[in-house]
Every structure is written in structure tokens, then in C-alpha cells.
Amino acid sequence: MIAKDNTPAGVIIDISTFERIESIIEDYGFAQFITEADDEEPLEGAEAQKMIRGPGWNGSNIDADRHL
Template structure:
């Protein structure tokens, strides 16, 4: 990953309270996080038993 250009937001007592990044960097970080989350979801789904048609319909409709 390339160097992220950032600007710190500093409170009156000189403590950092935030960071400002450009929109392109934000969108890149957001995309990376979404891809990671999707990969985690896929990995978890691989561990589950596949449903047959009746089981899938029951899961979609819910209880009752």
C-alpha cells in the first residue's frame, strides 16, 4: 500500500482527535474493507452445510 497522505485534526489541548484524507484514498480504503468483509463471509459460508430446496425455502420464509 502506498503512503497515505493525511492531515491531523488537533484539539485545543493539542491532542489529535481526527484525520483528514482525500476522497480517493477513502474510497480505496473502503473498497479494501468491503472486499475483506466479503472474503470473510465467503470463508464462513464454506464451512456450512448446503441446504436442500425445502430447507432453503424454510430459511427464507422464516418461522411460522
């Protein structure tokens, strides 16, 4: 697509091409994440849980009626 000032403004692609591009970008992002994580020291179980749940989590704020 060309804008009124004759500059490129967009493209139209079929869905299969879009899905291939999307997959490549996701794979690249995942590979970057793995590469960055390789440089970090592994966490012990409690440290990992604290990081995942956040600093305010202490185990007592679990809603017993809620299933995860």
C-alpha cells in the same frame, strides 16, 4: 486534526483514498463471510427459502398485487 488537549481527533482524506479504503474493507468483509460459509453444510432449496423468508413464512402470506 488535533483536539484541544493535543491528542489526535480525526483525519481528512481525499475521496479517492476514502473509496479505496472502503473497497478494501468491503472486500475483507465479503472474504470473511465466504470463509465462514465454507464451513457450513449446503441447504436444500426448501430449507434455503425458509431461512431467507423467515420462520413465519408459509407461502400463503404472499401479496398477489405486489411484485418483488
